[in-house]
Amino acid sequence: xxxxxxxxxDGVLNRASWEAVAAAQQMGTPVTIxxxxxxxxxxxxxxxxxxxxxxxxxxxxALGAYTPDGFVQALAAFVTETSPAHVVFTHTYxxxxxxxxxxxxxxxxxxxxxxxxxxxxxxxxxxxxxxxxKVNADVALEGPAPHVATFQIGSxxxxxxxxxxxxxxxxxxxxxxxxxxxxxxxxxxxxxAKQAVDLxxxxxxxSVGRGIKGEEHIALAKQLAEALxxxxxxxxxxxxxxxxxxxRQVGSSGQTVAPKLYLALGISGAIQHVVGMKGARTIVAVNxxxxxxxxELADYGIAGDLFExxxxxxxxxx
Amino acid sequence: MRIAVCIxxxxxxxxxxxxxxxxxxxxxxxxxxxxxxxxxYALEExxxxxxxxxxxxxxxxxxxxxxxxxxxEALARGADRAIHVDGEHLATADGxxxxxxxxxxxxxxxxxxxxxxxxxxxQGFAQVGVVLAEALxxxxxxxxxxxxxxxxxxxxxxxxxxxxxxxxxxxxxxIAMPLPAVLTIQSGINQLRYATLKGIMAAKKxxxxxxxxxxxxxxxxxxxxxxxxxxxxxxxxxxGSPAEAAKxxxxxxxxxxxxx
Numbered sequence: 001x002x003x004x005x006x007x008x009x010d011g012v013l014n015r016a017s018w019e020a021v022a023a024a025q026q027m028g029t030p031v032t033i034x035x036x037x038x039x040x041x042x043x044x045x046x047x048x049x050x051x052x053x054x055x056x057x058x059x060x061x062a063l064g065a066y067t068p069d070g071f072v073q074a075l076a077a078f079v080t081e082t083s084p085a086h087v088v089f090t091h092t093y094x095x096x097x098x099x100x101x102x103x104x105x106x107x108x109x110x111x112x113x114x115x116x117x118x119x120x121x122x123x124x125x126x127x128x129x130x131x132x133x134k135v136n137a138d139v140a141l142e143g144p145a146p147h148v149a150t151f152q153i154g155s156x157x158x159x160x161x162x163x164x165x166x167x168x169x170x171x172x173x174x175x176x177x178x179x180x181x182x183x184x185x186x187x188x189x190x191x192x193a194k195q196a197v198d199l200x201x202x203x204x205x206x207s208v209g210r211g212i213k214g215e216e217h218i219a220l221a222k223q224l225a226e227a228l229x230x231x232x233x234x235x236x237x238x239x240x241x242x243x244x245x246x247x248r249q250v251g252s253s254g255q256t257v258a259p260k261l262y263l264a265l266g267i268s269g270a271i272q273h274v275v276g277m278k279g280a281r282t283i284v285a286v287n288x289x290x291x292x293x294x295x296e297l298a299d300y301g302i303a304g305d306l307f308e309x310x311x312x313x314x315x316x317x318x
Numbered sequence: 319m320r321i322a323v324c325i326x327x328x329x330x331x332x333x334x335x336x337x338x339x340x341x342x343x344x345x346x347x348x349x350x351x352x353x354x355x356x357x358x359y360a361l362e363e364x365x366x367x368x369x370x371x372x373x374x375x376x377x378x379x380x381x382x383x384x385x386x387x388x389x390x391e392a393l394a395r396g397a398d399r400a401i402h403v404d405g406e407h408l409a410t411a412d413g414x415x416x417x418x419x420x421x422x423x424x425x426x427x428x429x430x431x432x433x434x435x436x437x438x439x440x441q442g443f444a445q446v447g448v449v450l451a452e453a454l455x456x457x458x459x460x461x462x463x464x465x466x467x468x469x470x471x472x473x474x475x476x477x478x479x480x481x482x483x484x485x486x487x488x489x490x491x492x493i494a495m496p497l498p499a500v501l502t503i504q505s506g507i508n509q510l511r512y513a514t515l516k517g518i519m520a521a522k523k524x525x526x527x528x529x530x531x532x533x534x535x536x537x538x539x540x541x542x543x544x545x546x547x548x549x550x551x552x553x554x555x556x557x558g559s560p561a562e563a564a565k566x567x568x569x570x571x572x573x574x575x576x577x578x
Binding site: 069100135138228239240283297 | 329331332334335337344413414417436439440441442443444445448449451452453457458459460461483484485486487488489490491492493494495496504505506509536537538539540541542543544545546547548549550551552553554555556557560561563564565567568570571575577578
């Protein structure tokens with residue numbers, strides 16, 4: 001049995017959980033989905049549309065707010081009881097916080113941040129990007145089952161999920177949790193500031209990465225953005241350095257965008273950035289490293305010095 | 319307060335990755351090495367906490383002899399002493415083996431707080447900090463953007479921690495927990511300092527204690543094959559002089575892609 005762990009917050013299903021369902025269905029059958037939380041009848045009912053054996057609502061009042069201690073307790077007990085061959089997650093920030101701990105508690109192997117799975121000849125092999133996406137590795141997990149795998153958001157399509165002819169049965173299970181043993185006391189999530197810039201609505205985006213080298217060069221990218229009628233955005237390191245405000249960050253920790261044009265200047269294409277922009281219709285990459293992973297998803301590329309290319313583009317646009 | 323910072327030495331970002339003949343690892347014999355960037359932020363955060371609360375910063379790295387380079391660098395930036403968990407096999411270790419080696423070196427050190435980067439730039443497991451917490455029996459949180467400590471007086475005597483955890487899409491959350499704890503630090507939590515000449519000189523007198531790696535645990539992960547990613551798109555590479563390439567790019571964007 002392949003067990004998918006779905007994610008919800010306050011009774012609202014995280015849509016990325018469907019991607020883990022698609023991954024599990026590709027790996028084999030039967031598939032069961034478990035949703036941990038305090039009252040998860042809503043998300044469990046929604047997930048029952050998938051072609052799976054059953055959906056388990058794994059409930060306990062102490063699971064109302066996510067904590068790694070609480071979720072590891074609940075899932076370690078449930079996994080031990082149900083003995084799946086694989087436990088599959090979508091690689092969200094929540095998954096990152098506790099899936100490795102769950103594997104450690106169970107003393108079982110885990111492959112994190114996978115982008116695919118190969119089930120042919122002797123598999124499964126989990127495909128993982130390494131070295132900032134410059135190479136992929138096919139990884140086999142060893143030792144006794146269950147093996148845990150987490151899949152990067154966007155690796156599987158939500159519309160690839162096979163739906164059942166009738167809703168799968170939903171079973172409510174009281175989770176085994178010792179609330180007193182939960183050490184983390186989480187407060188309510190909040191946003192730092194109103195996002196003044198909504199990049200998701202931008203038609204064109206010029207985005208800068210480490211290749212811009214210094215804060216004094218941001219103005220050059222800004223000129224190109226103005227000439228193209230584009231918004232200016234950046235990869236995380238640029239915002240970390242304070243060269244552009246955090247609200248202009250594209251990627252897993254920033255905004256997700258889908259413009260007509262995404263022009264990446266000096267961006268290598270690490271997966272954390274790519275998940276935020278790969279939905280763009282036309283992707284252009286300018287990078288001095290012809291092997292930069294960004295070229296793998298670019299429609300047009302120039303392998304060259306952005307400090308020469310960008311002024312020439314501004315001139316050509318006038 | 320005694321803070322341990324787990325750091326990793328990784329190949330530099332500029333290094334061109336080449337796969338070995340067996341396709342099981344990269345040919346890194348000729349690589350240049352640096353401190354894993356997220357770990358640099360973890361180290362900086364530890365130095366700031368020490369400035370505020372006093373105590374000691376111990377840096378730990380698990381790897382072959384070459385990792386002395388990043389330990390020396392961390393000492394030059396201000397760490398008080400270093401522990402090198404020495405083992406050739408740790409160069410390619412999976413997250414469990416790395417966490418196990420670090421845990422063995424830290425378990426008797428009376429550590430109040432363990433910091434490490436949220437993931438490494440090479441294998442990128444994002445597992446070690448979380449697994450280390452389990453191995454040490456400590457509480458943890460991950461992807462941390464702010465650390466507030468209310469320490470009690472001495473090392474190993476508890477205290478409280480309040481941390482700001484990053485969530486997706488610009489959301490954050492404060493979480494309180496008792497010490498001792500492990501935190502994985504997000505890049506950008508602070509502004510990094512670099513080693514001064516004085517720091518480099520001082521580092522030469524600081525201790526790097528070498529401890530042998532614990533017996534190699536059974537590997538949980540086997541890399542069957544490493545290869546260049548398949549292209550997901552047909553990329554048209556535009557060549558020529560910068561002026562020619564720029565002009566052609568503007569033309570195709572206007573006439574073929576019709577994006578403006």
